[in-house]
Amino acid sequence: MADEAIVNASGTDTPAVHDGSGGEDGVRxxxxxxxxxxxxxxxGGLAVLVPLVSQMAPSADVLAESSTEIDISQIAPGQAIKAVFRKQPVFVRNLTPTEISEADKVPVSSLRDPQTLEERTKPGKTNWLITMGVCTHLGCVPLGAGEGEVKGEFGGYFCPCHGSVYDTAARIRKGPAPKNLEVPPYEFTSDTVVKIG
Structure with missing residues (x-):
């Protein structure tokens, strides 16, 4: 309106004059x-995003499977058990002093996936080896955790699908598997209970 001209009674154009109050009120x-x-x-955006983000949170049954507690008090030296963690098998093995010394004798540089037994276990708990029970080749379940199962020539685990052989520290020694059996995250909550996950 400031640029508009208004016609007065004499017919001449005169610029419009504002007192300033109307313009400021309009801007405000x-x-x-x-x-x-x-x-x-x-x-409105928050009202849409909050339910969207919250529905992506894991459900109660998924959270319940995110960790597994295992009582290890009944596992004698030289024995192993199979458990389930995140719908996959997990092996818990109580190594004997002989199995530990055999694993320690192997030159790490000779291994396909070089790791020491100490790197695969917790400090002070070297006898407890906890690994996923899934071959790193194509995902078969190796033998060696159950009573009377074939352990392979290195005394650890043997995958019947394609012949991968693991030693007592669950390290790959022979066959097509590219890596050692995976060690999941775990912690000892007491001397007799281990929590995986």
């Missing part, structure tokens, strides 16, 4: 409407 109202619209859009 416009600013308020803009701020209110942006705020409303922000609240």
């Amino acid at each position: 109202r416009r600013d308020f409407i803009n701020i209110a619209a942006v705020s409303f859009a922000g609240v």
Whole structure:
């Protein structure tokens, strides 16, 4: 309106004159409407995002399977058990002093996936070897954890699918598997209970 001309009674053009109050009120109202619209859009966006993000959270049954507690008090030296962790087999093995010394004798540089037994166990608990029971070749379940199962020529685990052989530290020694059996995250919650996951 500031650029518009109004015609007065004499017929000559005169620029419009404002007292300043109307223009400022118009700007203030416009600013308020803009701020209110942006705020409303922000609240609406949050109202959409919160349920979307919360529905992506794991359900109670998935959280329950995210960790497994195992009582190891009944596992004698030289024995192993199979358990389930995240719907996959896991091997818990109580190594004998002979098995530990055999694993320690192997030159790490000769291994396909070089790791010492100490790197695969917890400090002070070297006799407890906990690994996933899934061959790193194509995902078969190796033998050697159950009573009377074939352990292979290195005394650890033997995969019947394609012949991968693991030693007493569950390290790959022969066959097509590229890596050692995976060690999952775990901790000892007491002398007789281990929590995996």
